[in-house]
Amino acid sequence: MSLDTEVDKIVSEFAVTQETLQKGVERFIELATAGLNSDEDKYGLPMIPTFVTSIPTGKEKGILFAADLGGTNFRVCSVALNGDHTFKLIQQKSHIPAELMTSTSDELFSYLASKVKNFLETHHEGAVTSTGSQKFKMGFTFSFPVSQTALNAGTLLRWTKGFNIPDTVGQEVVSLFQMHLDAQEIPVTVSALSNDTVGTLLARSYTGSNKEGTTVLGCIFGTGTNGAYNEKLENIKKLPAEVREKLKAQGVTHMVINTEWGSFDNQLKVLPNTKYDAQVDELTGNKGFHMFEKRVSGMFLGEILRHILVDLHSKGVLFTQYASYESLPHRLRTPWDLDSEVLSLIEIDESTNLQATELSLKQALRLPTTTEERLAIQKLTRAVAKRSAYLAAIPIAAILHMTESFKGHNVEVDVGADGSVVEFYPGFRTMMRDAIAQTQIGAKGERRLHINIAKDGSSVGAALCALSEKD
Missing domain, CATH: 3.30.420.40 (ATPase, nucleotide binding domain)
Known part of the structure; x- marks a missing residue:
């Protein structure tokens, strides 16, 4: 049993196929539709009406x-x-x-x-x-x-x-x-x-120049993940009829929906579930919930990698100088001590013998490594991050598909994004786009899609929410 063999096996477990992406989009649309109709399905998407009915144009x-x-x-x-x-x-x-x-x-x-x-x-x-x-x-x-x-x-x-x-x-x-x-x-x-996600949508809608199309979605990929988009009022069937009628009388046609997509597919009908995901879930205070977030957001990426490294040590192929689990460096045994920022440094390390990774692991975990071990860790890091970015494509593609955002001749579509992972993790947006091209949106749709960082989304967006108030 060699290190390379074990690493390749884990990397293949973290691969997200085109079939998984497309089934994920179908599942998201199914759960989102149910969430717009009622609050009864506790395993679905909450799809919370925000009562924000005015999207900025940038001229305010x-x-x-x-x-x-x-x-x-x-x-x-x-x-x-x-x-x-x-x-x-x-x-x-x-x-x-x-x-x-x-x-x-x-x-x-x-x-x-x-x-x-x-x-x-x-x-x-x-x-x-x-x-x-x-x-x-x-x-x-x-x-x-x-x-x-x-x-x-x-x-x-x-x-x-x-x-x-x-x-x-x-x-x-x-x-x-x-x-x-x-x-x-x-x-x-x-x-x-x-809500900070709604804020991201509104902030990007205001700052976008419309050259890249209408902003249809605001999303956050940081410590956590979530998304908000503008939905037709007639599709939000769980809103009481009298509320819908009153809004219609005011000329309202759409309302922003906070999807709370961190809880997408809690039943794991589509999402991958490795033993490492199960171990991380056990450590959380909301076991069995927010299963999408636990595979995608920055809070969990380092912890998933830490569990993989400990497992490879237990198999005798990694950190062999440590005779037992108890003798491993304390930080490697401590939950949540491996930050996703360390993963971002490992991801792009092209130094000789991955010396930058060697330094990062020593500083973060007090963990000495060999060149062979660092190469293995980099391969695993890239697998965990790529899976995160590929899964992140599912809700984006699903909402663009649901809202028929590409309907019309050569329509361009804009997505506002915020959060440390989407903004700073090397290649995250590129990997996300690669995955979107493999969904029902296709390569043609992906080419017409623009994903832009919405700066100060939470602050600016909260202020812009006030514009929806009817005087």
């Missing part, structure tokens, strides 16, 4: 504000839209004190409101003290599970990311925030509750 002008509570930091920013696809962004970040993460709703939201006031006083002098009834519109990115009932209303289902404030659960978070903004006499109206 004015100042909008955004607040982003994404975790342990709170960001406030202003976006000055210039009306020519460009904008000026000013932002300020504050750390959330640990005691506020387990305090009360009033204490947390009062603190957030005070940071908005401070931002206005610092960067928009006169706005807080201005007389008159003018209020600035603000989009609020609240990155916790909420049940959204309107553009500017959502109920907190549960806290995550170290927050635990029981009296907020079940409360409508926009009202809580607005109450404290009003109490501090801050001239801001929270017009929209936003």
Whole structure:
């Protein structure tokens, strides 16, 4: 049993065939359609209506504000839209004190409101003290599970990311925030509750020059993965009839859908499932869920590779200087210690005897390696990353297919993307495009597709969400 033989066997397990890609597209469309019809299928795609009904054209002008509570930091920013696809962004970040993460709703939201006031006083002098009834519109990115009932209303289902404030659960978070903004006499109206993926779609729609076609999809491939797109109102059958009729009366024809595609194919009817995927799933707090994300996003790529390396050591073909699992370097035995950034360095290493990889592994894992071992590790790294990029093509191709985005003569289509993997992992977008060409979209469709990075998607997009508010 040689190292090369074992590595080749694993590499073949990680290969994604054209058949898998095309079946994946069919499965995605099937689950997405079910998710648009009802919330009953717990294994499908949530397909959450966002109540965002206005997609920017790039000609909008004015100042909008955004607040982003994404975790342990709170960001406030202003976006000055210039009306020519460009904008000026000013932002300020504050750390959330640990005691506020387990305090009360009033204490947390009062603190957030005070940071908005401070931002206005610092960067928009006169706005807080201005007389008159003018209020600035603000989009609020609240990155916790909420049940959204309107553009500017959502109920907190549960806290995550170290927050635990029981009296907020079940409360409508926009009202809580607005109450404290009003109490501090801050001239801001929270017009929209936003999601970072929706923000990516809106930000790219604003900055895209339309030379590369209409932006039909916003997607994130970073620590996690998700996508949002614009769907015909008539296809969102789970929206109550009275809501649909009211929107139609306002001239609304489409609504942005947050797919939450990280949970695509939790039943693993199409997605590959190696023993390493199963081992990684066991380590997570949401076993059996977000199965697509666990094969594609940056948080999991390094952990998958770490499990492969430990397995090859147990077979006696890798790191043979270590007699037992217990004698392996501590970091190699520690879950989540191998970062996807290390994989990106290994991916493109062309140095003699892969010396750059040698250095990276020593720094990241305190792991000495031979040239033969490094060549094997590079081959495995590329297999894990290529599988991620190929699977990432499935939801993109499926949504383009569902929405008939290429209908018409020589139509060009634009996709806005954000996240560290799609932006920085070497060759990720190229591999993704190779896979898209093998789906039902075909090589002709892939040539008419443009995937562009949407800078500051979360901040700019949250502000742009406020444009959907009906005055």
